[in-house]
Amino acid sequence: MAEIIRLPQMLRDAEVRAGSFDDAAHTIEVIWTTGATVRRVSWLEGEFDEELIVSANAVRLDRLNSGAPFLDTHGQWSLDSVIGSVVRGTARIEGGQGLARVKLSAAPDAVDRVAKIKEGTVSNISVGYRIHSVERKERDGKIPLHRVIDWEPWEISAVPIPADPGAQVRSAKSDMFDCKVERALADDNDVRRIRLAMQQRMAGLGR
Numbered sequence: 001m002a003e004i005i006r007l008p009q010m011l012r013d014a015e016v017r018a019g020s021f022d023d024a025a026h027t028i029e030v031i032w033t034t035g036a037t038v039r040r041v042s043w044l045e046g047e048f049d050e051e052l053i054v055s056a057n058a059v060r061l062d063r064l065n066s067g068a069p070f071l072d073t074h075g076q077w078s079l080d081s082v083i084g085s086v087v088r089g090t091a092r093i094e095g096g097q098g099l100a101r102v103k104l105s106a107a108p109d110a111v112d113r114v115a116k117i118k119e120g121t122v123s124n125i126s127v128g129y130r131i132h133s134v135e136r137k138e139r140d141g142k143i144p145l146h147r148v149i150d151w152e153p154w155e156i157s158a159v160p161i162p163a164d165p166g167a168q169v170r171s172a173k174s175d176m177f178d179c180k181v182e183r184a185l186a187d188d189n190d191v192r193r194i195r196l197a198m199q200q201r202m203a204g205l206g207r
Contacts, residue, residue: 002180002181002182003183011074012038012126013125014126014156015124015125016028016029021118026106027087027102027104028104029102031097032091032127032153033098033153034096034097035053035054035097036052038050047143048144048145050146051146053148053149054093056093059098059151060152060153063153064091064100065088066088067088068085068086068153068154069082071156073157074155074159083104083158084103084105085103087101087103098127098153100156104117113158124160125158126156126157127156128154128155128157129151129152129154130152132150132152132180133151134146134150134180134181135181
């Protein structure tokens with residue numbers, strides 16, 4: 001059983017590889033995903049665990065490998081937020097991790113921020129991504145598991161504090177995207193339980 005839901009761009013913690021700054025090339029190496037399972041909460045789905053599948057078949061690397069931006073705290077509305085870019089062709093999957101090389105900007109308006117990254121003062125990284133397809137699995141006595149089997153990283157950002165993986169901030173300006181949800185149901189009891197939960201949720205919204 002499948003359905004289409006609408007999701008915003010998601011965020012995940014990532015990291016700069018320690019000691020990876022190359023002075024001659026002005027680049028750093030980043031680990032933009034490890035695929036770890038994280039707890040999320042959404043007004044539509046409630047509480048669930050999200051597991052990113054990190055494999056060549058699950059991750060769409062075209063945007064990163066086309067020179068995706070390296071941003072200051074996910075800034076999307078000004079060119080001043082662009083403090084680098086992914087070196088074309090360097091985004092890859094190795095050993096269950098997503099890796100890439102980032103070229104840092106030498107522009108005068110980015111000097112202060114880039115200097116903090118070079119010296120290691122700023123080492124927290126966050127990746128923004130779109131989910132295309134998930135596999136939802138109901139688990140007895142536990143919250144549901146969303147296995148993200150098709151997803152697309154769009155940008156990488158330097159952040160002062162790692163992004164909260166459980167936060168899904170929605171606003172009138174947020175872009176929303178279609179996501180296919182495959183529901184892995186064990187038996188008819190799962191169907192009845194989901195229908196009951198949906199009826200209770202809708203009843204609550206109607207108050």
